[in-house]
Amino acid sequence: MEGEGLEVVEVSMKVNGKPVKAKVPARMLLVHFLRDVLGLTGTHVGCDTSNCGACTVIMNGKAVKSCTVFAFMADGAEILTIEGLAQNGKLHPIQEAFWENHGLQCGFCTPGMIMTLYDFLNRNPEPTEEEVRRAIEGNLCRCTGYVNIVRSALAAAEKMRAVGRWVKGGA
C-alpha cells in the first residue's frame, strides 16, 4: 500500500509497439499523456463530456476514449494510436478506404473514427451499413454527414477481408 496515495505515478506502457515510461500526475488523462508527454498529437480532444470520440485509441485491442481514461489506468497496457496504424509506410486498409472514398473533410474526427472502426472491423469483418452506423455512434463528425465515412468503412471491410488482416489486437 502506498501510504497516503500518490499524486504522481510512474506509468509504463507500450505505445505503437514502443515501450514508454514516465512519471505523470495521477490526474493526467491518457489523451494528454499521448499528446503532451509523447507528442502523439494525432489523437484529438473534441469535447469534455465523452461524447465526440475524437480521442479514440486502441487499448489492449479495444477502442477507448482516451479522454475518459487516466494515464495510470493504462499502466502496462498496449496502446495503438493513429500514428501507429500504417506499417512501414503502407497505409492500413481503413486509412486507404478513407482516402479513396473521401471519408474525411476537416480531418479532426478522422483519427478517432479510424481507430473505432479498427476495433469494430476486427470484430465484425462483414458488417452491414446499419452495423457500421451503430459502431460509430460514439464518434461525432460535423463535416461529412457520415455518408462517406460509412462508405469508407464498408470499403475497408472488403479490403480487410481480401487481405485477411482482421486479426485482433496489435497493429
Next chain:
Amino acid sequence: MYPASFKVFVPKSLDEALELLAKYGEEAKVLAGGHSLIPLMRLRLVKPKYVIYIGKIPGLSYIREEGGVIRIGAMTTHNEIEESQLLKEKNPLLSETASHIGDLQVRNMGTIGGSLAHADPAADYPAALTALEADVVLKSAKGERVLKVSDFIQGPYLTDLRPDELLVEVRVPVLSGAFGTSYKKLYFRAGDFAIVGVAALVELSPEGSFKRVRVALTGVGEKPVRARGVEEELEGKEASEEAIAKAAERAKEGLNPPSDIRASSEYRREMSVVLTRRALIEALRRARERLKSQ
C-alpha cells in the same frame, strides 16, 4: 477539461482495496472503468481527495454460472456482457440491455459495477436488473451484504453503498422454461440515456398463458420502477397481444417521471405505456418461439 488533483491508490487485491476503503472511504471515490466518474471529475463536478482504482485487482471481471445464478464481477464491461454467450443463452435480457448502453467505446470501458454504483436514474441496467430481481454483493472489511438491486438503488445517484463497501458482484437468475425477454429504449439521439427504457420478461406456461411477467422501467422516476400493475394484470391470463395492450396502460400507474429539456413528465408517462407494450409484445414473441422449440 482538466480534473482537480487527487491522490490515487492502486490496490492489487480485494483485501487491500477494502482496507483502503475502511480508512479513506469517506473521502475516496472508487474508480472502475471510469465512464461515470471521470466525466464528472473532468468538469470538476466531483473532486475526490482520494481515488481507489480497482482495475488492477485480479478476479473482479467474470461471468459464470454458479449455484443456479449467473455471477457477474463488478469490473465486467458492458461489452463483455453484451457479447457473453452464457448470458445470451441464459439471461439474454442483460446482454440485450448492455448493447444499448452508450456507444462502442463506452461499452469497452464502462463496467456493470461502476454503472450501478453511479445509479444514474436514466441508466439502462437498472431496469433489466430490477425486472430480473437481481442481487448485488457488497463487501467491506467487516463482511458481505447481498441486496436486491431495487433496494440497493435508493434514488438519483444515490445507493445504499456504505463508504467502506465495494460493489463486487451482480447476480442474475438463470432463466429457464418458455421465457422471452426484451429491452426497449426510447432515445431522441443515438447513444443517449433513455427517455424511457423498459425491460420485460415473460414466461409462458406450457399451455401458453402468462406464467410470470416482470416489467421494470428506467428514466421515469428517481429510481427504477417495477410495473407491478402490469405484471398482476397479465399473470395467469391467456397470452395475447390484446391482453398486453390493455395491461400496458397500467405502466403509468403511480409514475411521476422527471421533466427536462428533452421531454415533459407527461410525455414520459405516456411513452412508458407504449414502450411497455412494445417490450412485452417482443418478449411474448420470443417466449412463444422458445415454447415452440421446446
Next chain:
Amino acid sequence: MARERRYIGKRIKRKEDPRLITGKGLYVDDIHLPGMVYAAFLRPPYAHARIKSIDTSKAEKIPGVIGVFTGEYFKDKVAPLTTAWALTNADLKPVKWPVVAYDKVRFTGDIVAVVVAEDPYTAYDALEAIEVEYEPLPVVVDVEEAVKPGAPQLHDEAPGNIAFKWTFRGGRDFDEVAKEADIIVKKRFINQRLIPSAMETRAAVASYNPATGELTVWVTSQNPHVHRLIMASVLGIPEHKLRVIAPDVGGGFGSKIPVYPGEVIVARLAMDLGRPVKWVETRRENFLGTIHGRDHVDYVEVAAKKNGEVLGVRVRTLANLGAYISTAAPGVPTILFGLMLSGPYKIKSVDVEVKGVLTNTTPVDAYRGAGRPEATYILERMMDIVARRLGMDPADVRRVNLIEKAPYTAVTGLTYDSGRYLEVFEKALKIAEYYKWREVQSEERRKGRLIGIGISSYIEMCGLAPSRIARATGFGLGLWESVLVRVHPTGKVSVYTGSHPHGQGEETSFAQIVAEELGIPIEDVEIVHGDTAQTPFGMGTYGSRTTPVGGAAVYRAVAKIKEKARKIAAALLEAREEDIEFSEGKFYVKGHPEKSVTFQDVALAAYTADKLPPDVEPGLEAIAFYDPENFTFPYGTHIAVVEVDPETFKVKILRYVAVDDAGVIINPLLAEGQVHGGVVQGIAQALYEYAVYDENGNLLTAGFNDYMIPTALDVPNIESYFEETPAPHNPLGAKGIGETGTIAATPAVVNAVLDALAHLGIEHIDMPLTPYRIWKALKEAGLLEKLKAGGE
C-alpha cells in the same frame, strides 16, 4: 474545350488526406513552442451582472501560476471588439465588446479573468481560486421580451436593446398585391438558435519576438488576413509586424470567421510576458463563447392566388444578436436573409423589416448558410401551407411559382445568373419517385403508418461577393479573392491563395485547376494557404466563395502565367508569339507539333533568363485579384421522405434526394461531400438541435450530451445529384456548393414531417421536431385522440 479534361470534373482523391489520416495534421492545439505557457479563462456564473470586485491573490499563490489578469489590466491596452459589417441605413449602434469584462458581464461566455500557468491543469486549478463578487442584474434572453418597454438593458449605446433596424422593399407594394390575392396566410415561425459545433474547438497560440517586434499568432481561423487586420487594429500594432497562421483547421461553418476575445488576449499576453501563450477552448467554452447561429422570430404574411401563385411576402423579423455584435453579425439576418425572400419564385413583392436585438446570450453570427436558410425556410414552409390551404399538391404550387428562365431579375434587385429551375425541380421529383411515394403515403396511412414527403426548392446568393455591393451594404472590406501562382525553375508550382479551406478540399480542387490549365501533373502543384506571411491579402473561406471566387482568381493567375510562358516559348522556338499553341503541357509552333518545348523547359528558361525576349522580365509568377461581377446563384430541389412513429413521434428519414445545380463542378467527390455534410446539418436543425437558455441566461445545452448534434445512426444516406449550368460571369463557370445542403434540407424535412401529419389538420410545428415536441403540439391541438382513432 475540345480536348478531354484530365482534372476538372474528375473524382480526384484529396491531396490533404495523407497527413490527416495518419495523424500528421497540424491543428493549433498540436503546436508546442519552447517555454510555452497556458491561458485559461474565467467565465461568469451570471448572464448579466456588475463586477464589484475580483480577488486574484489566492490564485496567484498557486505554484505554477504565472499571473492572473483582469479587465482592468486589458482595458487600456486592447481596444474593444466591434463589428466589421457596419450595416448602412439601419441606424447600427456602436456596441463595444471588451475582450475581458471590467464593469459588466452580459452573457455567461464573457471573460472575467485570465490565468496563465505553466500547464493547463494548474491554470484550471487557479480559475477555481479566483474570487469574484457580482451584483446580479436582470436578464433577458428572449427577443420578444427584450424589445418590450422596461426590459433589462444591455448597452447604453443601444436603447431598447435594438442594435439596428433594417428595412427592404422590393417590387410592388405588399398591401397592393394583397388586394389581388385570394388568400393571405399569416404565420409566426421560430428559426431556433443553433450552435455550429465544429469538431475542433477554437484555439490560439501567440509568440512575440521583442527584438523584431514581430508577433506570430496561430489561430483557428477561416480568414487569417481578416484576423490579422482586425487584431492589429485592436492590439495597436502595425499590421506588417503581425503574422497570423491558421494551420489545419478542424471545421468552421462560420464560427471561425469572427475575431474573438480569446486570440486577442493570448496575443497581448505573449507580448507582455515574453513567453509563448497557448489557449485551447474547452468544449463547454465553445458552447458558451463561440458564436451561435440563426435565432429568429419571423412574422410572415404571404399573399397568394387560388391557382397557387404567390404574389408577395411580408416578413417582420426579430433577430437575436446575443450580447454583442459579432464580426459579420449585422449582415446575416439582413442582406443575406432579406434579399433571398423571393427565392427561386416569380414573387412580385418582398417587404421585410428586421430588428437586430441584443440579449444576454452568446453572440449570433454566420453559421453555415447564414441568413439564406432562414429565408428558404420561410418560403418553403409557406409554399406547403399555401398548397394545403388551397387543396393543391405542394409540387404543383411550386410549378406555378418557379422562375422559367434565367438570367432573371428578382424583385429584390438581384440578377439570378443562370439556371433551369423547373427542369431541375422535375428531375428531383423523378429521381425521388415523388408520385410513387404519394401513393405509398395514402395506402400506408390507411394502415396507420405516417409517411410524409417534403419538397424544398431553393436558390441562394453566394460566391460572396462583388466588392462594390459588399461595400454598399457596409461590409468593412471588398470581397474579392487573391492568389499568387509561382512556377519554380523545375516547373513545379506553388499556389499561395488568400482562401483558407478547412475541410472543403481546395488543396486538391485548386491544384486540379492549375494542373488542367498548365497541362502538368497534379502532383506538381502545391496549394499554400493560411499564413499571412506567405499568401497575399485575401478574404478567406466562407459563403461558398472559395471555388467561385478563390478558384476564379487561380484561373486568372494561371492565364497570366500561360501568357508570359507563351512569349518565352516563342523565343525558345524562334517563332512568332501568335504562332505558338499550347496543349497538354507543351508549347509548339502552329502546324509543327514536332517543334515544341515543354512547360518545364519554359519555366527553366524563365529563370536562366538568357533567352528571354527583350520585353519579358525573368521569373515566372503571377498574382491575381478576382472581384466577382455578380453573386453566383446555386439552386436546386431536395426531397425528403419520412416516417413518423404514430406513438412516440420519432421521425425516421426513409429517403433523401438532393439535386443541386452549382454550376461547373471541379471535383464531384468533394462536391458530394459538401452536400452530404450540409444536408445533415440541415436535418439536424429540422429534427435535433436547439440551444436552450433558462430565464437566468444559463445555457442548458452546453455540451454534446445535451446539444443534440446527430450521430451516424440518426441520419440517413444522402443521395446527391448535380446539374451543371455554368455561371456565365465566372471564369470557371462555378457557383459554390458549400451551403446548399444546409439551406435546402431543413424545410424539406420539416415539410415532410408536417405532410405526414397533414390529415390530422395540423399546419405547423416549430423546430426542432423532436418526438416530444411533435407529441406536445398534437396534444395541445387536441389531435392525439384523432390520431388514435385513425386520423379521420
